[in-house]
Amino acid sequence: MNRKSKLDFQQKLLKWHFQENKRVLPWKGETQVYKIWLSEIILQQTRTEQGWKYYERFLERFPSVHDLAAASLDEVYKLWEGLGYYNRCRNLHATAQIIVTQYSGVFPADYESLLRLKGIGPYTAAAIASFAFQLPYAVVDGNVYRVLSRYFGIGTPIDTTSGKHQFQTLAQECLSVLEPAAYNQAIMDFGATVCKPDAPLCATCPLQKKCLAFKEKSVTHYPAKSKKVQQKDRWFTFYFLSWKGRYAVRKREQKDVWRSLYEFPSIEWNSEKEWERSQKFKTSTKLSDWLQGVKINNMLSPKVQKLSHQTIRAFAVTATVSNPAHQLKTEWEWKTKAELKAFPFPRILQDFMDIQFTKKG
């Protein structure tokens, strides 16, 4: 592909953007760097429709980077609850504090400094640099990979070092240096609304004439990937253990899913068979030492939560403790229902809590 074909692609894309792009997003055309940064962090690995309400919720609670920096991490987690990928939330809070303490509340206006902030990689730095400061840095996200690989017919896997480098270079070469913000917005919107992952609108696409994937009738082959994401299955039973009207709870500190969120006592099973069999036990003592003397009250229907690399299946059991065993006394805090409301929980636990605490009072 030569310079002319890249320029042609850029011009057609910009024309589509200015004349036909009707996509409405609350952060579109935004120039305030705090809002741009917030939207970009929320949208990493999140569907736009889902991210939208979180963006509005965050802006309402934290109208400025100072407000966000001054909040407790638990409060920020609570607001983030349900979005997943919680290290984004940790980084969001850490970066807000860095901006306030080291940059006097003003985001740096150059790509390299942005890249040094926590949770800001090449994509987010390019988005902020172009949208807030009109700097010529091309964004490369899933939409960009898809549009470029299809239009230029590039079969290099996007999950390899050489593939990433090739697409980053090509994206930069296609970028309009005069209108980097409009170009970046255009290619992302085009990927989201026209050149979609499934059922792209090729029949009416303004780029169709020179699109190689369309010409070769191989649109669905792009973008290429070298390996499939390995999914891991996990099985849990969670216990709402109550003692004198309070529930055992603690913060997850281990390097695992849901780090820094709160959890109830649980048992993780080695297999689905084991997990299902465990539900038939009449007495809890057969399950684990720390359940000595626990009276099982009822069991809530199982739920599933799909994470990026794991599928979690869980039961929740409500039970009463007459005298907490030593381990439960020392490792767990006992909190009332009202106190639990302020803690951030994984979505699957929040769902169980909604059933157990809200509907049943």
Ligand code: SF4
């Ligand atoms: S013709 Fe189809 S595959 Fe090619 S750019 Fe347009 S929508 Fe994408």
